[in-house]
Amino acid sequence: MSQNPYMPQLATIIEAFDETPDIKTFRVVLQDETAMRAFCFEPGQVAQLSVFGTGESTFVICSPPTRMEYLQFSVMRVGELTHRLHTLKEGDPVGLRGPLGNHFDYRAMRGKDIIFVGGGLGLAPLRTLLLFMLDNRPDYGKITLIYGGRTTEHLCFKDELREWAERGDMRVELTVDNPDKGWAHRVGVVPAVLAELGVSPENAVAVTCGPPIMIRFTIQALEQLGFKDEQIVTTLERRMKCGVGLCGRCNIGEKFVCVDGPVFTQAQLKGLPQEF
Amino acid sequence: MVARFLADEAVAAQAAAWAQDYRLLAPVREGQAVVYRPWAPDMHPFLGRPPSSSAKQALLPQTEDLLTYTYRKDHTDLTRTEVFLAEPLPPEPTLVLGCRPCDARGRKLLDRVFLERGVKDPLYAAKRANTFFITLACERMENTCFCHWTGGGPTSEEGSDVMLFAVSGGFVARALTKTGEKLAAALPEATPSALQELEAKLASPVEPGPVPDLRAAPERFLALFDDLDFWTDQSARCLSCGVCTYLCPTCSCFNITDENFGLKGKRLRTWDTCMSALYTLEGSGHNPRVSRAHRLRNRVGHKFCYHPREFPAPDGARQPEVSCTGCGRCIKSCPVAVDIRRIVLDILEKGENK
Helix, strand or coil: CCCCEEEEEEECCCCCCEEEEEEEEEEECCCCHHHHHCCCCCCCEEEEEECCCCHHHHHHCCCCCCCCEEEEEEEECCHHHHHHHHCCCCCCCCEEHHHHHCCCCCCCCCCEEEEEEEEHHHHHHHHHHHHHHHHCCHHCEEEEEEEECCCCCHHHCCCHHHHHHHHHHCCCEEEEEEEECCCCCCCCCHHHHHHHHHHCCCCEEEEECCCCHHHHHHHHHHCCCCHHHEEEEEEECCCCCCCCCCCCCCEEEEEEEHHHHHHEEHHHHHHCCCCC | CCCCCEHHHHHHHHHHHHHHHHHHEEEEEEEEEEEEEECCCCCCCCCCCCCCCHHHHHCCCCCCEEEEEEEEEECCCCCEEEEECCCCCCCCCCEEEECCCCHHHHHHHHHHHHHHCCCCCCHHHHHHHHHHEEEECCCCCCCCCCHHHCCCCCCCCCCCCEEEEEEEEEEEEECHHHHHHHHHCCCCCCCCCCCHHHHHHCCCCCCCCCCCCCHHHHHHHHHHCCCHHHHHCCCCCCCCCHHHHHHCCCCEEEHHHHHHHEEEEEEEEEECCCHHHHHHHCCCCCCCCCCCHHHHHHHHHHHHHHHHHHHHCCCCCCCCCEEEEEEHHHHCCCCCCCCCCHHHHHHHCCCCCC
């Protein structure tokens, strides 16, 4: 493999499908089969996807390392690169650099109750950890997923949400801000659901990801429930270019989200300059 | 080691000789500015005052290739494309003529980022191993100079391969490294009178003025971090033009973009600036550094707080290692006279009682 940290590996899209009106999921495999077999990552790590001629951008690998038939990325159409990605179809080549960044400390979470709190596409990084835990189910206590979206159609991974709810070994609570007819779940924002459920902080870890405003209120709700800073885990989003701690832009103080993150505990975040 | 002599009238010819073996970057006058340009036969290197741009371009060019790509259509199935990637060309050996001590010292600070922080950048490393500096010691300090704050000085040798000292009729050249010796070998020996003149000059060095104690800067910066009124006040004039970062010998932030020509193209690394709102603007529209106050805070913070915290000076050091060589270009070229020295002094003063 190239020593050049900016040189992506070539990958092929083997499947591409819509999650929501503006989110598309891509499943990719490295073109070099040996490299694909050797590809090793931890839940929560990210990778850079390239469309040569447009650029590259950072996305979480939202499939778990326990399922290596492909690497999955769910991408919201927001900018130039993601618009171009959304035009790609099965068989198209992309570049992949990764894995990059740190990961969820799933070892420290063993034996504990896990509360996932997600909003919109914030479910993507939670999905990799959730599936990893479901594949190692005996290692973990009660697993709860609280997931919300703006509307029903903005919820991601809908088939899996149904599947997870039917498993019987985890709890799934869904909520939307604006329900449509036939919505049989909760209505309202995610932090309110947390308070309603009265989730216990005892021997528990809460993992949250979503839009910045949702994360902020979720952390407040968790604190009110008695969660300590070390029990609250979140992932940060930053504009990134190099992904290896050199290009500068994702710094928070002297930390770089691309290498020291994207996963942080609330305790770690409190020790940083408040600029995120 | 023998001291050599480079006569004023021999500079151009000697530069041409060095340019045989190296890609030579030399300062030339262009309008009001003095900028580094690659050697051309009709060039007249201008050593009369510090260049307006920094020598970092020798190690971190304004634009450089990271890779090239080529798409190829599958002629049996036109819906399919394949892409091929290639590494960039290796760099040429480079010689910088006539930079100043503050520029040569910038090398160490770029090394911190590209070689020591974590991932070693092989593109930078290749240039670093093959780039040499012939530095001209400063005879005086301009009113924007503050190299003495950052551990340097008008005759600081750090990072240089050859030092030139101005004397009557030319320069005394002192080689500092093996490559420096090779570079200086072609020059005639300095005459005793030239050496005497130099010694007399060095014996009465420029008096650079007082130095603030910067050891407290990181802590006081953090104490003021959330005081947005302070930062709004400091950045009130800033236009976000970014010239401070582009001319800085230690600013190393870069952008990565693709430049497409039909079915092929290049991925480029280009200087970027933390003074731009786009620098941190996320796809979602969220921007963690939404105002000029936030962005100026980051520039000053990186140089005088984050860098010394990331690369702590040894215990007992008189000053922390800051990511600044005191060249003063950000002050001199700022269209609205933002002065980083003033900001640092204000941090030291106002952060004390926070």
